[in-house]
Amino acid sequence: MTVIPPAATDRAPAKNPPGGPRSVVLRALLRNKLAVLALAVLALLLVAALFAPLIAPYDPNTQDLLIRLRPPAWQDGGTGAHLLGTDQLGRDMLSRVIHGARVSLLVGAGAALLAGVIGTAVGLAAGYFGGWADRTLMRLADVQLAFPSLLLALAVVGFLGSGLWLVVLVLGFTGWVSYARVVRSEVMSLRTRDFITEARAIGVTDVTIMRRHLLPNVMAPLATIGTLHVAAAIVAEASLSYLGLGVPKETVTWGAMLADGQLYLGTSWWVAVFPGIALMLTSLAINITGDALRDVADPKAYRR
Numbered sequence: 001m002t003v004i005p006p007a008a009t010d011r012a013p014a015k016n017p018p019g020g021p022r023s024v025v026l027r028a029l030l031r032n033k034l035a036v037l038a039l040a041v042l043a044l045l046l047v048a049a050l051f052a053p054l055i056a057p058y059d060p061n062t063q064d065l066l067i068r069l070r071p072p073a074w075q076d077g078g079t080g081a082h083l084l085g086t087d088q089l090g091r092d093m094l095s096r097v098i099h100g101a102r103v104s105l106l107v108g109a110g111a112a113l114l115a116g117v118i119g120t121a122v123g124l125a126a127g128y129f130g131g132w133a134d135r136t137l138m139r140l141a142d143v144q145l146a147f148p149s150l151l152l153a154l155a156v157v158g159f160l161g162s163g164l165w166l167v168v169l170v171l172g173f174t175g176w177v178s179y180a181r182v183v184r185s186e187v188m189s190l191r192t193r194d195f196i197t198e199a200r201a202i203g204v205t206d207v208t209i210m211r212r213h214l215l216p217n218v219m220a221p222l223a224t225i226g227t228l229h230v231a232a233a234i235v236a237e238a239s240l241s242y243l244g245l246g247v248p249k250e251t252v253t254w255g256a257m258l259a260d261g262q263l264y265l266g267t268s269w270w271v272a273v274f275p276g277i278a279l280m281l282t283s284l285a286i287n288i289t290g291d292a293l294r295d296v297a298d299p300k301a302y303r304r
Helices: 020-030 033-050 093-129 131-146 149-160 164-173 177-190 194-201 206-242 254-264 270-297
Strands: none
Touching: 033 093, 033 270, 093 131, 093 164, 093 177, 093 206, 093 254, 093 270, 131 177, 149 164, 149 206, 164 206, 177 206, 194 206, 206 254, 206 270, 254 270
């Protein structure tokens, strides 16, 4: 019997890259050295926030007027017992900066999560159903945009009083519009695709289509917007605390520390500079991470 050799054009099926698409995305992210540095900064901040009582050398609210306005350890008059010096009430600056990270990250993550949930639900409904639902929800978004977010937050917090969770709720409810607009535009481009039409044809419910077919396709832009919104919420919380309308005074926040230190910039600069540096580095690291996620979400960014 004669065996017929395979055709010359027959080839083995192409193999996927080792590790799959996730490893490709991860390698693309790791190629961005600035993003790796930003992630390292965020990891340190997260560790400091989670284990602040164990890491901080002192209680952040313990006062000792005998050592008030002690300079950092590397300046004349400083001591190794207080590496970043003390404030006007003799409280350890390093301990206060570490504990301040807890409030900032909690408010930023909580506000971004709440705004993301609301905005995603609104964007899915507006983009998928269209018609009167789209017009009504988008007009509601326009009304929301007519009020500056920080000014609206100031009004609500000033009327209802201060509180950590109140700040999270206010910043979350005032930041959903950007999520809704992006999700709406993505869904409007997806709802006419063949896989959506076929799902409707076999009787799949609208809720299932949005949950199983549309939502996974909008997660990449949502991750980018969410990351950037965390930084914006942290800055907004610091602004509210700076004005005395954020969390209660006994809670350590970077914004309140900036407000306390503004009177001592000429004589004891460290009281305001160190919380300001912490706030700046946190926002910068989050924004750099968000930019890197946006680049990785675009296939052209790592198709090399």
